[in-house]
Amino acid sequence: MADQVLDAKGLNCPLPILKAKKALKSLEGGNTLEIQSTDPGSVADFAAFCRTTGNELVEQSEGNGVWTYLIRKAG
Amino acid sequence: MSNVAEMSSPQAKPGIDPNTMSIIVTKGSLDWAYPPFILGTTAAAMGLEVTMFFTFYGLNLLMKDLNLQVSSLGNPAMKMPMMGMHMGMPNLVSAIPGVDAAASKMMKSLMKKKGIAPIQDLRELAVEADVRMIACQMTMDMFEYGKEDMIEPLEIGGAATYIEVATQSHINLFI
Numbered sequence: 673m674a675d676q677v678l679d680a681k682g683l684n685c686p687l688p689i690l691k692a693k694k695a696l697k698s699l700e701g702g703n704t705l706e707i708q709s710t711d712p713g714s715v716a717d718f719a720a721f722c723r724t725t726g727n728e729l730v731e732q733s734e735g736n737g738v739w740t741y742l743i744r745k746a747g
Numbered sequence: 748m749s750n751v752a753e754m755s756s757p758q759a760k761p762g763i764d765p766n767t768m769s770i771i772v773t774k775g776s777l778d779w780a781y782p783p784f785i786l787g788t789t790a791a792a793m794g795l796e797v798t799m800f801f802t803f804y805g806l807n808l809l810m811k812d813l814n815l816q817v818s819s820l821g822n823p824a825m826k827m828p829m830m831g832m833h834m835g836m837p838n839l840v841s842a843i844p845g846v847d848a849a850a851s852k853m854m855k856s857l858m859k860k861k862g863i864a865p866i867q868d869l870r871e872l873a874v875e876a877d878v879r880m881i882a883c884q885m886t887m888d889m890f891e892y893g894k895e896d897m898i899e900p901l902e903i904g905g906a907a908t909y910i911e912v913a914t915q916s917h918i919n920l921f922i
Contacts, residue, residue: 684862686792721792725794
């Protein structure tokens with residue numbers, strides 16, 4: 673169970689990333705954020721976001737057109 | 748007609764923090780407002796220090812009251828999805844009064860439907876993310892724009908101000 677859940681469904685690039693960044697800001701290091709997105713481009717973008725920022729993409733899954741990401745905040 | 752964003756050399760630059768980016772923003776129409784604000788806000792969200800330098804029509808994007816328009820004039824690639832197909836507009840049609848306003852309205856409603864952020868929102872996010880925004884003094888003088896017409900916080904600067912930023916930025920874009 674994630675420490676926080678962000679519903680980014682219906683939002684297009686770059687809003688899921690920008691909202692995820694904002695949500696991560698309010699989390700302590702080591703805590704997790706779950707993001708739900710309907711943007712197909714979010715698959716490549718969350719991977720790139722995590723590689724660049726050092727936050728960990730713990731898992732991702734897809735079902736019914738919704739991608740779910742679990743990110744653990746660095747530090 | 749216009750160049751796409753040009754990226755600087757991909758090689759690592761010694762002594763320069765790789766997490767730095769500058770963007771020269773030269774265009775002020777609805778369509779051209781997106782690339783700089785999308786890249787600026789996303790780079791800031793990814794931990795980059797971002798500076799945007801607004802010059803010529805780019806200054807339009809700093810106005811407190813934004814009413815951005817798109818034009819199909821000289822823009823043969825602009826084809827709007829309509830009734831299951833894509834429709835372009837001949838230059839001649841664009842000259843008819845009201846056509847560009849209608850096209851702008853159409854593009855805005857399309858964006859809303861697709862969950863694309865209005866430029867106002869992206870601009871607010873850029874301000875919140877401490878993106879440094881510099882307005883070009885010379886073009887402000889030329890167009891007779893005052894700082895009071897524009898959003899805060901805003902710095903005013905010239906070519907040398909931008910070049911100093913560029914020498915300290917790993918990525919420099921011109922849009």
